Amino acid sequence: MDEEKKYELRLYVAGKTAKSVTALQNLKKYCEEHLKGQYKIEVIDLLVHPQLAEGDQIFAIPTLVRKVPEPIRKIIGDLSNEEKVLVGLDIRPA
Amino acid sequence: MSKAKEQKMNEKYPTLPKTPTGITGLDEITGGGIPKGRPTLVCGDAGCGKTLMSLEFIIRGAIDFDEPGVFMAFEEKTEELAMNVASLGFDLDDLQAQKKIKLDHVHIDRSEIEETGEYDLEGLFIRLNYAIDSIGAKRVVLDTLENLFSGLSNEAVLRAELRRLFHWLKDKGVTAIITGERGEGKLTRQGLEEYVSDCVILLDHRVINQISTRRLRIVKYRGSVHGTNEYPFLIDEEGISVLPVTSLKLEKPVSSERIRSGIPALDKMLDGRGFFKGSSILVSGTAGTGKTSIAAYFANQTCSEGKKCIYFAFEESPNQIIRNMQSIGVNLQQHVDEGLLKFFASRPTLHGLEMHLVAMYKTIKKFKPQSVVLDPITNLITVGSVSEVKSMLIRLIDFLQEEQITVMFTALTLNTIISDQTDEGVSSLVDAWMLVRDIEYNGERNRGMYIMKSRGMKHSNQVREFIITDKGLDLVDVYLGPDGILTGSAREAQILQAQTGEVLRDYAFGRKDREISRKRKVLEAKISSLQTEFESIEDELNKVSQEEELIKQVTEKTRAEITQRRGEKG
Numbered sequence: 001m002d003e004e005k006k007y008e009l010r011l012y013v014a015g016k017t018a019k020s021v022t023a024l025q026n027l028k029k030y031c032e033e034h035l036k037g038q039y040k041i042e043v044i045d046l047l048v049h050p051q052l053a054e055g056d057q058i059f060a061i062p063t064l065v066r067k068v069p070e071p072i073r074k075i076i077g078d079l080s081n082e083e084k085v086l087v088g089l090d091i092r093p094a
Numbered sequence: 095m096s097k098a099k100e101q102k103m104n105e106k107y108p109t110l111p112k113t114p115t116g117i118t119g120l121d122e123i124t125g126g127g128i129p130k131g132r133p134t135l136v137c138g139d140a141g142c143g144k145t146l147m148s149l150e151f152i153i154r155g156a157i158d159f160d161e162p163g164v165f166m167a168f169e170e171k172t173e174e175l176a177m178n179v180a181s182l183g184f185d186l187d188d189l190q191a192q193k194k195i196k197l198d199h200v201h202i203d204r205s206e207i208e209e210t211g212e213y214d215l216e217g218l219f220i221r222l223n224y225a226i227d228s229i230g231a232k233r234v235v236l237d238t239l240e241n242l243f244s245g246l247s248n249e250a251v252l253r254a255e256l257r258r259l260f261h262w263l264k265d266k267g268v269t270a271i272i273t274g275e276r277g278e279g280k281l282t283r284q285g286l287e288e289y290v291s292d293c294v295i296l297l298d299h300r301v302i303n304q305i306s307t308r309r310l311r312i313v314k315y316r317g318s319v320h321g322t323n324e325y326p327f328l329i330d331e332e333g334i335s336v337l338p339v340t341s342l343k344l345e346k347p348v349s350s351e352r353i354r355s356g357i358p359a360l361d362k363m364l365d366g367r368g369f370f371k372g373s374s375i376l377v378s379g380t381a382g383t384g385k386t387s388i389a390a391y392f393a394n395q396t397c398s399e400g401k402k403c404i405y406f407a408f409e410e411s412p413n414q415i416i417r418n419m420q421s422i423g424v425n426l427q428q429h430v431d432e433g434l435l436k437f438f439a440s441r442p443t444l445h446g447l448e449m450h451l452v453a454m455y456k457t458i459k460k461f462k463p464q465s466v467v468l469d470p471i472t473n474l475i476t477v478g479s480v481s482e483v484k485s486m487l488i489r490l491i492d493f494l495q496e497e498q499i500t501v502m503f504t505a506l507t508l509n510t511i512i513s514d515q516t517d518e519g520v521s522s523l524v525d526a527w528m529l530v531r532d533i534e535y536n537g538e539r540n541r542g543m544y545i546m547k548s549r550g551m552k553h554s555n556q557v558r559e560f561i562i563t564d565k566g567l568d569l570v571d572v573y574l575g576p577d578g579i580l581t582g583s584a585r586e587a588q589i590l591q592a593q594t595g596e597v598l599r600d601y602a603f604g605r606k607d608r609e610i611s612r613k614r615k616v617l618e619a620k621i622s623s624l625q626t627e628f629e630s631i632e633d634e635l636n637k638v639s640q641e642e643e644l645i646k647q648v649t650e651k652t653r654a655e656i657t658q659r660r661g662e663k664g
Contacts, residue, residue: 014216022211046217050224053217057201060246061216073206076246080211088208 008068116154119336138297156194163233168241202245307446326448356395359569363554379530385504397429401464412437540581
């Protein structure tokens, strides 16, 4: 794991649904554990900004998008499986 | 249909409101379009035209019906779509800029996506909702929604979400088309037909005998009557055309107007006035009997009257026909130049029969000719069976009659089947049937023509000799001699022979006359000599009787004198 890398994460949600809340909680927890200090989380509520859905090719909710580092990775679901999230974000090698 | 009219109709009968697709022919089959405000499923195999059909629905809606539309593509990128329809003459970018159309490409790639835990497709809903609201869309297309299944693994979620999506679309009041790939034993691979229950259209692309035909069938249309047949459709430079080919009614207009065949002698055989307008004419005959020439004459006649004609050639190229017809004194090129005559040449094997029919239908609709020539229909048999050709021709004749277009078919009969029965079985369909046949006699081949039938008019029952010279076509009476029908040089010879006979007979008559007069003279001479003889005999007789009389008188006188004398004495 490269310590220099800065993680830019974007979580797309649609209102305060149970799934969205769970996803955000899970994400925050993992980041604090594994990427402390080198991450940035941006939460986008599509109910407020529906025009943003197209840009990141969002169709499922909740969707976590890793903008940086490239390449873009997407994880959909409430992020309940920590292992999958870490592998998906390339934090831990598969 | 205008909105006011539609509303008025709805008040009268609460029928299913429909949204016209604007696709040629489809609205006729569906009786006005697809159900308004409901989703319609369009399914079919890969490459059958689903995307194009749905895209045309959106574009026509935006251009012709002022109904903006959203096209959500799960397969192709928006640039690709724009390029695909640019060839059809639609500028998607421009329509997007005018906010009449919104294209949205939903990119789903399994390799980029990781699934963990619960999720739903609210994102898709929001996206669609946003797209619809941003342009006030009335029409929505979801092009191959099933791609979701290849990108996401949680089928239970997907199915639940799809159900929700269709309900949502209905609530939203948009007329939607959802496309789906055809699955094995099912209409769609993922059974989308379960969710879309109002209208299902199946597209099909079949290859039979190496010839492909696209067909469309309405599998289901709840709450509406619709055509149930398989209808062929065509994708060409103007988009999709569906042909609602079979009209089941026999309620076509008829005309008693006549049109000329171009051959005066033939018109004369047809009651002196030619064919009925809007009728169908079949010219059949063996190879090389001049069927094409008759057809060209007919086309030429139509154009010479300043009317339009389409010549569908299935055998020869237009230039070939023009050149060949020049040799019999018909200049078709001038009509082509004037824009009155249009050739439409295609190899029968180019595409299936249905496609030929659609292509002809389109050409005829566009050009609006007064007469049409199909030369020859027999070649179509190479791409279909007899019954298929027949059914196609029935539909063509049907259509042409409706449009009051006169059609002339030529058909080749094989030498082996001279039973004048059927040519592609259409002889019973046509109104007039002319047969040109070879008369082989005396070491040469001549053509004889007769009218097999001509409905609704008095027509000649004579076999005429059909002559093709560099001056053109003509029909002459055949020579009916003691040995039967004579044509060609045999006819000429017979005529000459007859003339010779006449001279000889004349001569013979003369000789006999003279002999008779001579005989008369002899007899007259005899009579006069007999008369003289008779006169001399009569004279003789007279002389004798006078002498006798004289003697008698003298005797009596003498006796009287004697008596007197005796008396004196006595």
